[in-house]
Amino acid sequence: MKPAKFEYSRPDDLPTVLALLADQEDARILAGGQSLVPMMNFRIAQPAALIDINRVPGLDYIRMEGDVIAIGALARHADIQRSPVIQSNIPIMTEAYDWVAHSAVRNRGTLCGNLCHADPASEMPALMQLLEAQMVVASHTGQREVPAADFFTGTYETALEPDEMLTEVRIAKPAAGTGWRFEEVSMRKGDFAWAACAAMLRLEAGQIAMPRVAVAGVGDAPMRLDAVEAILTGQAPSEDLFQTAAQTGADAIDPPETPAASAAYRKDLVRTLLPRVLSTAAERAE
Amino acid sequence: MDKIEVSLTVNGRTRAALVSPRMLLSDFIRHELALPGTHVGCEHGVCGSCNVLVDGKAVRSCLMFAVQTDGAQITTIEGFGDGDLDPIQTAFWEEHGLQCGFCTPGMLASAKELLDHNPDPSDEEIREAISGNLCRCTGYEYIINAIRSAAAKLRAADPAAA
Numbered sequence: 001m002k003p004a005k006f007e008y009s010r011p012d013d014l015p016t017v018l019a020l021l022a023d024q025e026d027a028r029i030l031a032g033g034q035s036l037v038p039m040m041n042f043r044i045a046q047p048a049a050l051i052d053i054n055r056v057p058g059l060d061y062i063r064m065e066g067d068v069i070a071i072g073a074l075a076r077h078a079d080i081q082r083s084p085v086i087q088s089n090i091p092i093m094t095e096a097y098d099w100v101a102h103s104a105v106r107n108r109g110t111l112c113g114n115l116c117h118a119d120p121a122s123e124m125p126a127l128m129q130l131l132e133a134q135m136v137v138a139s140h141t142g143q144r145e146v147p148a149a150d151f152f153t154g155t156y157e158t159a160l161e162p163d164e165m166l167t168e169v170r171i172a173k174p175a176a177g178t179g180w181r182f183e184e185v186s187m188r189k190g191d192f193a194w195a196a197c198a199a200m201l202r203l204e205a206g207q208i209a210m211p212r213v214a215v216a217g218v219g220d221a222p223m224r225l226d227a228v229e230a231i232l233t234g235q236a237p238s239e240d241l242f243q244t245a246a247q248t249g250a251d252a253i254d255p256p257e258t259p260a261a262s263a264a265y266r267k268d269l270v271r272t273l274l275p276r277v278l279s280t281a282a283e284r285a286e
Numbered sequence: 287m288d289k290i291e292v293s294l295t296v297n298g299r300t301r302a303a304l305v306s307p308r309m310l311l312s313d314f315i316r317h318e319l320a321l322p323g324t325h326v327g328c329e330h331g332v333c334g335s336c337n338v339l340v341d342g343k344a345v346r347s348c349l350m351f352a353v354q355t356d357g358a359q360i361t362t363i364e365g366f367g368d369g370d371l372d373p374i375q376t377a378f379w380e381e382h383g384l385q386c387g388f389c390t391p392g393m394l395a396s397a398k399e400l401l402d403h404n405p406d407p408s409d410e411e412i413r414e415a416i417s418g419n420l421c422r423c424t425g426y427e428y429i430i431n432a433i434r435s436a437a438a439k440l441r442a443a444d445p446a447a448a
């Protein structure tokens with residue numbers, strides 16, 4: 001099918017983008033188009049206006065600012081996946097990118113567009129919760145920061161107001177010695193997750209400190225598993241502990257039922273993936 | 287909305303046209319530029335048969351609007367080779383890398399992007415590069431053989447690049 005008609009603009013600076021977003025009725029940002037255009041082709045989305053940000057200079061950065069990695073609205077999946085800054089500072093992000101879409105989609109799609117689309121089976125929203133990223137959100141009236149925990153409010157829903165744009169994601173570099181792991185099961189590699197699990201933890205005197213566990217594909221939105229984190233804290237890593245954590249995790253989720261993957265199967269996947277990610281994270285922790 | 291003027295380079299030729307914003311790049315290539323070698327399978331990003339090279343990168347032409355390509359350099363399957371088959375196409379022919387041929391233009395775009403950056407890919411890397419291209423005839427093993435063989439041909443033709 002073909003998209004419905006829309007007004008098109010291609011501003012070359014951010015203030016104009018934000019002004020158009022405020023002034024135009026039912027306007028949407030066009031970033032990589034890898035989620036928005038399929039929805040428009042199906043006419044699930046029929047925005048009255050598209051504001052194409054692809055020619056706004058200076059939005060495609062991936063850079064260190066002190067201990068924080070800042071990623072701009074036009075940084076594409078492919079560039080983040082290959083970025084040495086990401087690889088050396090947030091290796092779990094490079095690892096998780098193995099699971100995100102296919103190369104032609106990653107060549108266009110952006111991290112920020114991916115987060116705004118907020119598919120519950122998408123990898124990066126879960127990872128942003130794991131990393132406790134800050135979302136920098138701008139409108140014509142000013143700027144605010146929203147923690148990832150408050151940004152993802154439901155299936156395809158975020159805390160963004162209609163006149164707001166996500167301009168940057170800020171991720172604090174994980175502490176030295178942090179162990180990490182991201183694993184997923186999907187129908188084919190590059191498809192959305194049936195279940196994905198991510199873990200980060202540190203070891204202090206042989207005991208797990210500051211564990212973080214997040215899941216995707218198994219609820220209305222990606223989420224942290226607080227109950228699992230509570231069980232792990234202060235314990236020595238062991239297969240028994242991870243099995244208990246896995247059961248707790250499976251009990252804490254309410255996964256969707258789809259023809260390809262039942263809710264029970266998704267729970268099984270979480271029970272299987274959680275011990276795997278936790279034991280690899282513990283091995284990698286120093 | 288009014289049509290917008292675009293000017294771009296397609297297979298080495300400058301083309302200018304007036305397009306409505308909602309016109310997909312795939313339709314622009316096929317219907318306005320009369321280059322039907324770019325195939326449209328799903329029109330929602332899943333099959334990869336519409337892949338073309340935009341500024342050297344393989345992208346889904348069904349997920350871009352033609353207006354977005356103003357000033358871009360585009361290579362479609364018609365721009366491979368110079369009236370003759372290029373080494374990647376030759377390898378597909380020799381290795382039976384196609385059956386019905388529907389997925390082939392998109393496969394070749396993905397293969398070309400891979401080989402432009404990686405003259406000696408492993409089978410794993412080849413599989414990853416074409417993971418977003420569906421072949422309904424399911425001749426994947428032959429396609430992988432073809433890309434491996436194309437890499438060898440290109441290395442032999444230009445030993446400095448290998």
Ligand SMILES: Cc1cc2nc3c(=O)[nH]c(=O)nc-3n(C[C@H](O)[C@H](O)[C@H](O)COP(=O)(O)OP(=O)(O)OC[C@H]3O[C@@H](n4cnc5c(N)ncnc54)[C@H](O)[C@@H]3O)c2cc1C
Pocket residue numbers: 028029030031032033034035036037038073099100101102105108109110111112113114115116117121122123124160164165166167190191192193330331332
């Ligand atoms: C075949 C295929 C497979 C895929 N597989 C996966 C997968 O495995 N995992 C995965 O996570 N994703 C997958 N995707 C989706 C892909 O990651 C998209 O790139 C991403 O979801 C959207 O990013 P985009 O830049 O293309 O955004 P767009 O499509 O341009 O926009 C998406 C939405 O966000 C809004 N938006 C975009 N940028 C901003 C901004 N800066 N501020 C405010 N609003 C904004 C748009 O208005 C729109 O509503 C897949 C896509 C395809 C076609």
Ligand code: FES
Pocket residue numbers: 325326327328329330331332333334335336337346347348349
């Ligand atoms: S037609 Fe574009 S990906 Fe299928």
Ligand code: FES
Pocket residue numbers: 383384385386387388389390420421422423424425
């Ligand atoms: S050769 Fe028929 S779809 Fe691939």
